[in-house]
Amino acid sequence: MRALVVEDDDDLAEDLVLSLRAAGFVVDRCSDGEDAWFRGDVEDYAIAVLDLGLPCLDGLSVLKRWRAAGRSLPVLILTARGDWTEKVEGIESGADDYMAKPFAMGELIARVKNLVRRTAGQGSPILRIGQLSLDTIRMTVTIDGRPIMLSQLEFRFINYLAHQDGRLVPAGEVAEHLYGVADSTDTNAVEAIVKRLRRKIGSETIQTRRGLGYALAGSAG
Amino acid sequence: MTRSSLRLRLLSGAAAATFLALALAGVGFSWLFHRHVERREADGLIAVGKQIAASVSVDEFGRPIVDPLPANPGYQAVAGGRYWQVLGSGGSAQSASLWDQSLPSVAAPSSRWSSSTAPGPFEDRVLLVSRTIRPDAGRPGIVVRVARDDTPIRTALGEFNFEMGLSLALLWIVLSLAAYVQVGLGLRPLDRLRQEVDRLRRSPKARLSDRHPSEIAPLTDAINALAQTREDDLTRARRRAADLAHSLKTPLAVLSTQSRRARAAGAEGAADGLDRAIAAVGAALEAELARARAAATRASPLSGTSSALEVMEQLVDVVERTPHGEAIVFTIEAAANVMIPAEKADLAEMLGALIENAARHARRQVRITGVIVDDTALIRVEDDGPGMEESFAANAMQRGVRLDETGSGHGLGLSIVRDLAEATAGSLKLGRSSLGGLDARLSWTMASHPPKLR
Numbered sequence: 001m002r003a004l005v006v007e008d009d010d011d012l013a014e015d016l017v018l019s020l021r022a023a024g025f026v027v028d029r030c031s032d033g034e035d036a037w038f039r040g041d042v043e044d045y046a047i048a049v050l051d052l053g054l055p056c057l058d059g060l061s062v063l064k065r066w067r068a069a070g071r072s073l074p075v076l077i078l079t080a081r082g083d084w085t086e087k088v089e090g091i092e093s094g095a096d097d098y099m100a101k102p103f104a105m106g107e108l109i110a111r112v113k114n115l116v117r118r119t120a121g122q123g124s125p126i127l128r129i130g131q132l133s134l135d136t137i138r139m140t141v142t143i144d145g146r147p148i149m150l151s152q153l154e155f156r157f158i159n160y161l162a163h164q165d166g167r168l169v170p171a172g173e174v175a176e177h178l179y180g181v182a183d184s185t186d187t188n189a190v191e192a193i194v195k196r197l198r199r200k201i202g203s204e205t206i207q208t209r210r211g212l213g214y215a216l217a218g219s220a221g
Numbered sequence: 222m223t224r225s226s227l228r229l230r231l232l233s234g235a236a237a238a239t240f241l242a243l244a245l246a247g248v249g250f251s252w253l254f255h256r257h258v259e260r261r262e263a264d265g266l267i268a269v270g271k272q273i274a275a276s277v278s279v280d281e282f283g284r285p286i287v288d289p290l291p292a293n294p295g296y297q298a299v300a301g302g303r304y305w306q307v308l309g310s311g312g313s314a315q316s317a318s319l320w321d322q323s324l325p326s327v328a329a330p331s332s333r334w335s336s337s338t339a340p341g342p343f344e345d346r347v348l349l350v351s352r353t354i355r356p357d358a359g360r361p362g363i364v365v366r367v368a369r370d371d372t373p374i375r376t377a378l379g380e381f382n383f384e385m386g387l388s389l390a391l392l393w394i395v396l397s398l399a400a401y402v403q404v405g406l407g408l409r410p411l412d413r414l415r416q417e418v419d420r421l422r423r424s425p426k427a428r429l430s431d432r433h434p435s436e437i438a439p440l441t442d443a444i445n446a447l448a449q450t451r452e453d454d455l456t457r458a459r460r461r462a463a464d465l466a467h468s469l470k471t472p473l474a475v476l477s478t479q480s481r482r483a484r485a486a487g488a489e490g491a492a493d494g495l496d497r498a499i500a501a502v503g504a505a506l507e508a509e510l511a512r513a514r515a516a517a518t519r520a521s522p523l524s525g526t527s528s529a530l531e532v533m534e535q536l537v538d539v540v541e542r543t544p545h546g547e548a549i550v551f552t553i554e555a556a557a558n559v560m561i562p563a564e565k566a567d568l569a570e571m572l573g574a575l576i577e578n579a580a581r582h583a584r585r586q587v588r589i590t591g592v593i594v595d596d597t598a599l600i601r602v603e604d605d606g607p608g609m610e611e612s613f614a615a616n617a618m619q620r621g622v623r624l625d626e627t628g629s630g631h632g633l634g635l636s637i638v639r640d641l642a643e644a645t646a647g648s649l650k651l652g653r654s655s656l657g658g659l660d661a662r663l664s665w666t667m668a669s670h671p672p673k674l675r
Contacts, residue, residue: 015478084573
């Protein structure tokens with residue numbers, strides 16, 4: 001798998017490259033924004049680790065250009081400022097995760113692997129149910145072409161329902177799927193997820209049968 | 222008003238000057254009035270004296286004879302207050318009112334009428350006119366004296382002085398009030414200037430208005446120039462702090478890679494020491510940056526309000542991508558009209574730290590609510606984690622204490638959130654949530670924010 005490291009500090013970049021190689025990636029490195037934008041646009045990477053403070057073109061601009069060009073590779077951004085406004089800007093520009101400097105290399109590698117695992121091995125990444133389209137790589141749903149950003153938990157919930165062919169899924173089963181071992185209080189968490197999802201994708205999309213469970217509207221069954 | 226008050230100095234100066242002027246005027250008026258009355262009375266006495274001179278004759282013994290006598294009854298009654306006396310070489314004639322007394326002699330009466338005051342025969346003082354006449358050339362002259370009690374004159378003068386004094390005192394009060402109003406009007410621009418400078422002190426971005434009189438304009442221009450310099454310095458200092466943070470954080474990241482290499486090479490002890498140093502420097506850097514941010518927030522004017530719901534949703538989008546947040550359900554309950562009196566970036570720092578902290582400790586759920594109760598905006602961040610002992614909560618609010626020393630790096634301590642909340646005139650309180658975990662409450666009283674200067 002190929003990874004792109006965009007970092008202007010040579011020492012840090014070298015260590016990132018070495019660590020990612022040790023984790024099994026084939027790593028390309030560039031040190032300015034223009035170069036990064038070009039490489040990300042023409043090459044096919046499984047992941048990019050992108051510093052925000054770059055010469056020539058800043059990291060956020062690079063990310064926005066990649067997304068505008070339809071490049072959907074997962075991107076982990078590195079920020080030095082570490083303030084929340086910058087993190088929000090990063091995520092809104094299309095980043096999948098962020099880490100503030102200084103970071104622990106082990107945690108960075110774990111997060112990179114997590115992002116790659118999340119997006120790899122999806123045969124057909126788009127799943128369609130009624131007006132809903134589930135993009136299993138970007139973890140987004142679109143309703144009539146309008147993209148909606150979901151949290152991992154929300155996406156896993158809706159993805160699970162989408163694979164049930166309209167079967168009513170009890171809250172306890174959903175909780176068990178989401179949390180592994182679940183207890184009775186976790187059904188409250190499932191209700192909270194449903195509440196949030198309804199706000200994001202519309203109240204009619206997820207149907208509730210009291211005492212029986214949940215199903216996606218428009219799925220067969 | 223203090224002793225050095227400009228208003229007091231101007232007012233006391235004006236009051237003293239008008240008092241002095243009015244007192245001098247009072248003395249002058251009194252003197253003029255006295256002279257006028259005396260002159261008129263003297264004229265009246267001279268007229269009587271002329272009448273007597275016209276009707277006086279001298280007998281063979283040199284005694285003066287007055288016929289007819291002056292008609293005024295005051296000359297008939299003893300001690301009647303009006304007297305005349307004619308002195309010849311052989312004797313004298315005088316009014317019945319003089320009884321057995323005589324009018325005081327005054328310095329050599331001339332051949333013209335002269336007036337003076339002298340001790341009276343029955344009164345303290347009389348006004349007296351006298352003259353020497355010579356009915357026949359070559360014979361000794363006759364002295365004619367006419368006098369009247371001057372008590373009525375002095376009484377009238379006293380009454381005049383009293384009434385004039387009252388009038389002048391009233392005039393002094395009116396003039397002092399006028400001076401008060403005038404000084405007030407004159408100083409009002411200074412008062413406005415003081416208020417504007419006071420707001421400028423609290424808000425470096427504010428500037429003095431240009432609505433001041435032309436005499437004050439150079440001062441306001443100079444103050445505005447000073448404020449601009451100060452703001453520029455502040456901006457430069459903040460930029461330098463951010464640059465410093467950036468320039469220090471990357472080397473810190475590099476240092477941590479060196480530590481990792483050292484550990485891989487078997488130097489566990491050195492790596493541990495390096496890691497501790499890196500963590501300490503990183504935490505100190507974050508704390509100082511956060512403090513600088515709180516100080517900057519305190520110094521900058523409030524330019525508006527921020528939507529709680531918008532910031533909450535943006536932050537949850539970020540936190541639910543972190544390893545701590547991805548397994549947590551975030552529930553946001555806030556109406557779109559919940560506006561917080563803080564800059565969006567500051568609100569994001571406070572809420573971001575609280576939400577990240579909640580996600581780190583939560584088991585399944587984090588609930589974020591925003592409500593406005595009366596004139597207070599309240600934001601609560603609750604989790605279903607283990608919560609916090611009261612003593613630990615108090616400790617966590619102390620400066621520089623990290624809630625979770627093992628958590629990965631960028632979480633600000635609750636004390637920093639509290640600093641930032643206080644910098645935006647809000648407050649942070651910790652309690653236990655109905656979900657079971659920590660309940661962090663940020664609140665702002667909406668009425669406590671003064672309007673901006675411009």
